[in-house]
Amino acid sequence: xxxxxxxxxxxxxxxxxxxxxxxxxxxxxxxxxxxxxxxxxxxxxxxxxxxxxxxxxxxxxxxxxxxxxxxxxxxxxxxxxxxxxxxxxxxxxxxxxxxxxxxxxxxxxxxxxxxxxxxxxxxxxxxxxxxxxxxxxxxxxxxxxxxxxxxxxxxxxxxxxxxxxxxxxxxxxxxxxxxxxxxxxxxxxxxxxxxxxxxxxxxxxxxxxxxxxxxxxxxxxxxxxxxxxxxxxxxxxxxxxxxxxxxxxxxxxxxxxxxxxxxxxxxxxxxxxxxxxxxxxxxxxxxxxxxxxxxxxxxxxxxxxxxxxxxxxxxxxxxxxxxxxxxxxxxxxxxxxxxxxxxxxxxxxxxxxxxxxxxxxxxxxxxxxxxxxxxxxxxxxxxxxxxxxxx
Numbered sequence: 196x197x198x199x200x201x202x203x204x205x206x207x208x209x210x211x212x213x214x215x216x217x218x219x220x221x222x223x224x225x226x227x228x229x230x231x232x233x234x235x236x237x238x239x240x241x242x243x244x245x246x247x248x249x250x251x252x253x254x255x256x257x258x259x260x261x262x263x264x265x266x267x268x269x270x271x272x273x274x275x276x277x278x279x280x281x282x283x284x285x286x287x288x289x290x291x292x293x294x295x296x297x298x299x300x301x302x303x304x305x306x307x308x309x310x311x312x313x314x315x316x317x318x319x320x321x322x323x324x325x326x327x328x329x330x331x332x333x334x335x336x337x338x339x340x341x342x343x344x345x346x347x348x349x350x351x352x353x354x355x356x357x358x359x360x361x362x363x364x365x366x367x368x369x370x371x372x373x374x375x376x377x378x379x380x381x382x383x384x385x386x387x388x389x390x391x392x393x394x395x396x397x398x399x400x401x402x403x404x405x406x407x408x409x410x411x412x413x414x415x416x417x418x419x420x421x422x423x424x425x426x427x428x429x430x431x432x433x434x435x436x437x438x439x440x441x442x443x444x445x446x447x448x449x450x451x452x453x454x455x456x457x458x459x460x461x462x463x464x465x466x467x468x469x470x471x472x473x474x475x476x477x478x479x480x481x482x483x484x485x486x487x488x489x490x491x492x493x494x495x496x497x498x499x500x501x502x503x504x505x506x507x508x509x510x511x512x513x514x515x516x517x518x519x520x521x522x523x524x525x526x527x528x529x530x531x532x533x534x535x536x537x538x539x540x541x542x543x544x545x546x547x548x549x550x551x552x553x554x555x556x557x558x559x560x561x562x563x564x565x566x567x568x569x570x571x572x573x574x575x576x577x578x579x580x581x582x583x584x585x586x
Contacts, residue, residue, distance in 0.1 A: 199376055200318055204327060206372035207311045208334035210274055213365040214304040215338025217281065218246060220362070224355040231355070232290045239290075242297050244534075249301035251530040254309060254523040266317075267377050269310045271370055277303025278366030285359035308335075309523035314377070316511050324511065325460075328504045329452025336448040336500050340441025400521055402570040403509050407525055408532045409563030410468055410502055413556045415536030417475050420544060420552070424482050432485050436492040443496025451501040460505035461571035467501035468567060472560040474498065479553045503529075509571060 221228070221243055229239035264272060280300030287293040308331075315327040349358040417424065425433050454463045474495035481487040510521040543552045 202372065203318060203376050204315055204330045206369055206376065207270075207315055208330050209365060209372075210270075210311060210369040211308060211331050211334030212338045213334075213362050213369065214277065214308055215335040216365075217277070217300055217304065217362050218243075218250075219339060220349075220358055221246075224349075224358060227355045228293070232287070232293060234290050242293060245294060246297045246301045247530045247534060249298050250305045251527040251534075253302040253305035254526040254530075255520065256305070266310055266314050267373070270307060270314065270373050270377070273303045273307035273310065274366055274370045274373070275303070276300075277307060278363050278370070279303075281359050281362045281366065285356045285363065305523070305526065309520070309526055312507055312522050313511065323456060324508055325455030325504055326452040328507050329448055329455075332451075332500060332503055332507075333445070333448045336444045337441075339500075340437075340444050340496070397513070399513055399570060400510065400524075402566055403506060403513070404525060404528050406464075406502075406563050406567045406570070407506055407528045408535075409559050409566065410471075411529050411532035412536040412539070413559035413563060414471060414475065414499065415533045416540040416543070416559065417479065417536075417552060417556050419533075419537040420540050423544060424479055424549060424552075425488065432488065436488060439489055440492045440496035440499070443493040444500050445496075447497035447499065447501045448504075450497070451504045454501075455504050455508055460508045461567070464502050464505035464567050464571055465564065467498045467505075468560060468564045470498040471495065471502070472557055472564075475556055475560075476553060479549060482549075505571075 225236055225239045225243075228242070229236045232239065277300050280296045280298070280303060283296030283299065284293055287296055312328060312331050315331050316324045319327040349355075349361065421436070422433055425436060451463060451467075474491050477491045478488055478495065481491075506525060507522055510525055513521070539555065540552060543555060
């Protein structure tokens with residue numbers, strides 16, 4: 196991997212960090228935003244929901260609309276749209292303007308990340324695909340782990356508008372780097388409509404996407420309500436657990452790329468699903484024992500995002516030219532699963548108990564494990580993972 200290629204991967208990772216930070220940074224600034232815009236905190240909170248749902252909608256749509264642009268121009272256009280959306284957020288003086296900014300930013304984010312992952316894969320080739328994907332997801336992982344704390348800190352120190360302008364600056368830096376370093380024709384090619392339709396209806400792709408949905412939902416049905424789970428563990432245990440979880444997630448992201456290339460997507464994925472389920476069960480069962488919760492939170496973080504790289508690896512292998520499109524579908528499924536986990540978790544806590552919440556999580560994880568076991572070959576028989584061809 197030459198220096199120019201590494202810089203491109205880093206630029207894509209920085210762009211991914213900006214997208215991830217934009218998704219989570221508002222969580223730490225909702226009170227200030229609500230006060231400045233003259234709305235309640237619950238109404239301000241819908242800005243987070245709108246971004247997630249619009250991302251889920253726009254990810255495949257963005258990949259489809261970009262079919263005539265090519266990978267390089269799609270990356271630049273998507274980051275420009277994302278950056279403009281955040282400019283609107285930074286200068287918004289009404290809730291409507293802020294809402295429009297969130298929707299525009301979500302469109303850019305949804306179009307950027309799938310093409311970024313496909314581009315990274317195309318740059319390094321199949322032998323180092325896992326490492327390249329882990330670099331991209333490293334940006335998302337860091338943003339996910341520290342987005343909310345950064346939002347809280349920057350909001351307290353400089354005001355919430357500063358946080359959005361910082362994201363704008365990162366977006367501009369990413370655009371400049373990609374413009375200078377990604378040669379024309381080097382970014383991932385974009386599939387034809389026929390190839391995209393073939394990928395979307397292929398049973399192997401659909402089964403892989405179902406693994407994403409089940410595993411992400413199994414995690415977020417508990418993770419979204421971690422404050423409730425750890426509510427009786429004493430003040431300070433939740434933020435400390437989240438911080439430790441974040442450090443674990445960063446380590447897991449570093450490991451997963453090399454592990455995927457070394458041991459194959461199937462082994463890494465199955466190990467991650469099983470380990471995550473064990474961690475979730477341990478945290479819920481021993482929730483009032485901080486000496487148990489804190490180290491397990493770190494291990495949970497390690498395995499929390501370890502399943503994403505093998506799944507993306509599998510989709511890129513299966514879909515070939517339609518890789519960016521199938522990855523965009525996977526991005527949509529992730530956000531839909533997060534929303535589903537939050538909704539189901541809320542219903543369970545309203546009408547049942549934490550024990551039922553844990554049982555649901557473990558059942559969803561077991562279903563994801565079973566599907567992964569069926570569709571991810573432990574070994575690579577010749578032609579088993581050959582790219583899809585249009586029907």
